[in-house]
Amino acid sequence: MHQLPKHHFLTEVGRKDRNAYFIEKGCSRTYLLIDGKEVTNWFSLEGDFTFSSNSLYHQTPGFEYVELLEESVIYSIPIPALNRLYETNIEIANWGRVIHQEVLLRMQTLRIERLSLTAKERYERFITGNPGLINRVNLGFIASYLGMTQQHLSALRADIRF
Numbered sequence: 001m002h003q004l005p006k007h008h009f010l011t012e013v014g015r016k017d018r019n020a021y022f023i024e025k026g027c028s029r030t031y032l033l034i035d036g037k038e039v040t041n042w043f044s045l046e047g048d049f050t051f052s053s054n055s056l057y058h059q060t061p062g063f064e065y066v067e068l069l070e071e072s073v074i075y076s077i078p079i080p081a082l083n084r085l086y087e088t089n090i091e092i093a094n095w096g097r098v099i100h101q102e103v104l105l106r107m108q109t110l111r112i113e114r115l116s117l118t119a120k121e122r123y124e125r126f127i128t129g130n131p132g133l134i135n136r137v138n139l140g141f142i143a144s145y146l147g148m149t150q151q152h153l154s155a156l157r158a159d160i161r162f
Helices: 053-058 079-088 090-116 119-129 139-146 150-159
Strands: 002-004 009-011 019-025 028-034 037-044 065-068 072-078
Touching: 019 079, 028 139, 037 139, 053 079, 072 079, 079 090, 090 119, 119 139, 119 150, 139 150
Parallel strands: none
Antiparallel strands: 002 072, 009 065, 019 072, 028 037, 028 065
């Protein structure tokens, strides 16, 4: 168990991470640098796993940052130990499969929504699908996640009353 401060980086671009992380308490965001801008592509909360995709799947340096957005309680497991659990424990293997299926479906939905919904519709779905996150996460990170500017998100929020 690790108690880590806000703004601590669990993973960084170009670094091969040797662990996957389970969040007991706290919140993180995964982001990329694109043309010098931070683009948030995921949020992880209590009960979620977070990791460097390249490190977990290919044992190569990562392309993303995972930053804690709150003081957090994190458990880490070495990736080889996690893989051994997947190989030797059917319950853990199925649990991992279900987690990855749900994440894949959520990522596909996000991509489709970015291509087919208006900014207002994306924000409304974010709010209904992530209750409470809006009060925990910087609005600039949410705007980036939804594919809009922070100014546009602020204007939408002024027009929408939940």
